Amino acid sequence: MTRSPPLYLALFFALVCGTAQSQQAEPADTIEVFTNARIIIGDGSIVDRGTLEIRNGIILTVGSSLLSPEDAVVHDLNGKTIIPALVNTHAHLGWEAYGDWGSQFFTEENLVDHLYRHAYYGVGTIISTGSDKEDVAQRVKLEQLRGNIRGARYELSPGMGSPGGGPNPRFTDDPDYWGVNPIADPEQAIRTVRELATQGYGIAKIWVDTRDERRGAQVKLAPEIYRAVLETAADYDMRIIAHATTLADHKALVAVGNRRFIHMPYDSAVDDEYLELVQENNVYIVPTLGMITKQEPYYIPAFQDPFFYDQVPDAVLQSLNTNYTAPPTTRSEAAQERSAMLADNLFRLKDHIILGTDAGAVGDFFGYADHVELSLFVRMGMTPMEAIIAATSRAAQAFGLNNVGLLQAGKAADFVILNANPLDDINNTRQIDAVYIRGEAMDRESWSTRWTLEN
Ligand SMILES: [Zn+2]
Structure with a gap:
């Protein structure tokens, strides 16, 4: 027997949580390039002024000089750090x-x-x-x-x-x-x-x-x-x-x-x-x-x-x-x-x-x-x-979650862009500019607005 989710659930997720489209800045198959960033890979290594390319929620490449197609969306992260x-x-x-x-x-x-x-x-x-x-x-x-x-x-x-x-x-x-x-x-x-x-x-x-x-x-x-x-x-x-x-x-x-x-x-x-x-x-x-x-x-x-x-x-x-x-x-x-x-x-x-x-x-x-x-x-x-x-x-x-926790080609595009370097001061992990999960920018501002409203 196959079960489909109750209709109320589908409606709930669409209305309250936002649909996939409403939170995605770019169509899924667009290549996004994050460049000029300090990239902390997660395994102890760092790429200075590095570039991260993602598409469809996956990291395509991480490195210092990458080939980006002309129609890629480029984010210049000069002075920022990616973890x-x-x-x-x-x-x-x-x-x-x-x-x-x-x-x-x-x-x-x-x-x-x-x-x-x-x-x-x-x-x-x-x-x-x-x-x-x-x-x-x-x-x-x-x-x-x-x-x-x-x-x-x-x-x-x-x-x-x-x-x-x-x-x-x-x-x-x-x-x-x-x-x-x-x-x-x-x-x-x-x-x-x-x-x-x-x-x-x-x-x-x-x-x-x-x-x-x-x-x-x-x-x-x-x-x-x-x-x-x-x-x-x-x-x-x-x-x-x-x-x-x-x-x-x-x-x-x-x-x-x-x-x-x-x-x-x-x-x-x-x-x-x-x-x-x-x-x-x-x-x-x-x-x-x-x-x-x-x-x-x-x-x-x-x-x-x-x-x-x-x-x-x-x-x-x-x-x-x-x-x-x-x-x-x-x-x-x-x-x-x-x-x-x-x-x-x-x-x-x-x-x-x-x-x-x-x-x-x-x-x-x-x-x-x-x-x-x-x-x-x-x-x-x-x-x-x-x-x-x-x-x-x-x-x-x-826990064998081998898809996450590292910024490497082939891994999930789950990363945080910071306005300051956490290697200088660990409290700089709090200087969050943006959060990407599955290659999608999280809608932080609207969530925060909702959470801080008085009931
Ligand atoms: Zn506990």
């Missing part, structure tokens, strides 16, 4: 309503809005991690593949965990929360991974922590269960990302084949044994620094940062301000030691770090949080170039 669009591997779409939050907001309309918000800030690909209502999410994903939705590329990763477990209590206390795929024993784990693989999922998340004992998940995911997940996933080339926050769990997980983590070890310093495991197994780590640095003296809440103002009305800024509790001005010695340890952990793991914000879960905001994370990478010892690699090519590689 690959960012790849964010950890967020929770659909629940945030900018002023309210909950499962009731998980609609097609809100999901699409969150893809646009990411795109506005230069995020080309977003992996939503284990909290999506799968039927709604699949419909949006399909409409995007059909070309009816723009914004960041939407990748899904369903979640598995102990029965009653899963994400933080903010999600699971919601009476209408749909839960996670329960895996109570190795047999159920094997069955669940096979089912998800058969449904076409290439990425899935497991929660190893107990998280919160109120919800019945008093037992951590047992090693024999996550081992069954990892071994079965390997059979199906499914990429697993594990939620784990302790050094001991990280080691135990890598030992049985886990290669991706949400969160780095927060409980103790990274030791040589772990570092060796990480290097030998090519492990990828999403440190989610934004979540753990809210008590730091340098932390700037979103409502105090003009870079955030483009996507919310004043009333939301005011309510964020009202609900904000500033951290204490003096910090205990233990808190200071912990900060130093986390910075040191990040620095030691820097060649394995990838971008993920956890936005949409605990008060961080889509797209904006990505730039905060980039700044934190550099604050904790990475170079701006290393931070950009972590947020582009390495993040894409970690």
Whole structure:
């Protein structure tokens, strides 16, 4: 039986999201040439005064002297920098309503809005991690593949965990929360991974922590269960990302084949044994620094940062301000030691770090949080170039998203044009001139106008 999308959906996407034509500056088969730009490829290399040619959403050439046909549309980017669009591997779409939050907001309309918000800030690909209502999410994903939705590329990763477990209590206390795929024993784990693989999922998340004992998940995911997940996933080339926050769990997980983590070890310093495991197994780590640095003296809440103002009305800024509790001005010695340890952990793991914000879960905001994370990478010892690699090519590689994260011939034309050089100052990733995804300029101005209007 074949199913076509409900008519209301098609109408909704046409009216609210804009049709393909209304957001495209040029017909799809026009060659567009972006010239005289500093091009940061994403793998650590740079082309000075380079040229990027695109057509039909694909990069045709990247280099310093290219042949452009006479009818190409040329953009002179003198003084500007091009970077690959960012790849964010950890967020929770659909629940945030900018002023309210909950499962009731998980609609097609809100999901699409969150893809646009990411795109506005230069995020080309977003992996939503284990909290999506799968039927709604699949419909949006399909409409995007059909070309009816723009914004960041939407990748899904369903979640598995102990029965009653899963994400933080903010999600699971919601009476209408749909839960996670329960895996109570190795047999159920094997069955669940096979089912998800058969449904076409290439990425899935497991929660190893107990998280919160109120919800019945008093037992951590047992090693024999996550081992069954990892071994079965390997059979199906499914990429697993594990939620784990302790050094001991990280080691135990890598030992049985886990290669991706949400969160780095927060409980103790990274030791040589772990570092060796990480290097030998090519492990990828999403440190989610934004979540753990809210008590730091340098932390700037979103409502105090003009870079955030483009996507919310004043009333939301005011309510964020009202609900904000500033951290204490003096910090205990233990808190200071912990900060130093986390910075040191990040620095030691820097060649394995990838971008993920956890936005949409605990008060961080889509797209904006990505730039905060980039700044934190550099604050904790990475170079701006290393931070950009972590947020582009390495993040894409970690999940086999081989079409994005690098500016190379044959890859997707997903890139951000910046008015200032982020290698001079990582905060220059905020100086966004334009965002292209699938070779199309994102309609940033009209989105911002809509978002900042008072209801
Ligand atoms: Zn999360």
